[in-house]
Amino acid sequence: MYSENLHVPVLAEEIITYLGLKKGMVIVDCTIGVGGHAEKILKEIGDSGYLIGIDKDEEALREAKLRLRSISDRFRLFHSNYADIDLILKEAGIRKINGALFDLGISSFQIDRPERGFSIKLDGPLDMRMDRGQEIRASDIINRCARSELADIFREYGDEHFAGRIAERIIRERRRGPIGNTTRLAQIVTGALPYRYRFRRIHPATKVFMALRIVVNKETESLRAGLAKTVSFLGRGARICVISFHSIEDRIVKNRFKEFAKSNRLKIITKKPIRPGIKEAEINPRSRSAKLRVGERI
Numbered sequence: 001m002y003s004e005n006l007h008v009p010v011l012a013e014e015i016i017t018y019l020g021l022k023k024g025m026v027i028v029d030c031t032i033g034v035g036g037h038a039e040k041i042l043k044e045i046g047d048s049g050y051l052i053g054i055d056k057d058e059e060a061l062r063e064a065k066l067r068l069r070s071i072s073d074r075f076r077l078f079h080s081n082y083a084d085i086d087l088i089l090k091e092a093g094i095r096k097i098n099g100a101l102f103d104l105g106i107s108s109f110q111i112d113r114p115e116r117g118f119s120i121k122l123d124g125p126l127d128m129r130m131d132r133g134q135e136i137r138a139s140d141i142i143n144r145c146a147r148s149e150l151a152d153i154f155r156e157y158g159d160e161h162f163a164g165r166i167a168e169r170i171i172r173e174r175r176r177g178p179i180g181n182t183t184r185l186a187q188i189v190t191g192a193l194p195y196r197y198r199f200r201r202i203h204p205a206t207k208v209f210m211a212l213r214i215v216v217n218k219e220t221e222s223l224r225a226g227l228a229k230t231v232s233f234l235g236r237g238a239r240i241c242v243i244s245f246h247s248i249e250d251r252i253v254k255n256r257f258k259e260f261a262k263s264n265r266l267k268i269i270t271k272k273p274i275r276p277g278i279k280e281a282e283i284n285p286r287s288r289s290a291k292l293r294v295g296e297r298i
Contacts, residue, residue: 009036024048025098030082035064051075056131083225158211234297269294
């Protein structure tokens with residue numbers, strides 16, 4: 001059953017403003033999750049509008065459906081990757097859209113469920129799949145990849161300074177038996193770091209967990225492809241809003257927007273990313289790292 005406490009949408013008012021929502025618009029929420037942003041969008045576009053929602057997490061989509069159908073039936077949800085937005089819109093019979101949203105963060109709905117394996121603090125299987133139908137789990141990467149491969153993953157996708165040390169410790173520990181749960185991996189990563197780096201405000205395994213999630217779900221590849229395809233479906237003056245939560249995502253969005261602007265496909269609306277205000281950050285601490293970038297189709 002749907003619960004309003006599942007997920008608090010980040011920068012919700014800013015999204016409504018920057019999308020320039022009006023009655024009758026067709027909007028695509030490329031990462032609909034449990035429908036926090038989509039709920040507000042549906043209310044703004046009214047019964048003459050239409051919302052397409054996409055997500056790889058089938059459980060989240062079920063919650064989103066419950067949330068949205070109490071407001072309107074003017075939506076359609078797709079269990080898919082937003083990198084396939086061209087196929088999705090073709091199936092929906094839509095040629096042009098009036099706006100698009102990407103909220104790239106992992107939701108409370110996923111983090112707070114230990115069986116999903118996203119949380120450092122909650123013990124659960126080392127899973128991290130957004131789409132639980134796919135085969136590769138985080139445990140497969142941790143237990144099968146060579147030291148050099150692990151180090152490259154942690155360095156490239158987590159900006160982890162001690163990538164080599166952590167990879168070496170993982171190789172040593174998995175000789176004792178497969179590493180299959182989040183708590184053990186978090187302990188291994190913490191033990192691999194120099195002592196003075198183990199007690200900082202951010203958990204020492206944060207970057208490793210983030211890197212694994214990105215690789216398991218092929219997030220960077222999907223983001224590059226999804227942004228390019230989405231921009232091609234925007235009507236003139238339509239806007240694309242992207243909320244990212246770490247430097248790797250934000251760098252991809254920033255550079256893609258620059259490429260689109262250089263080819264006269266997009267006008268960059270936000271010269272610098274929009275950040276949550278003090279009040280929002282206090283109410284929702286997980287919003288603190290959010291950055292919103294906005295572009296407008298030329």
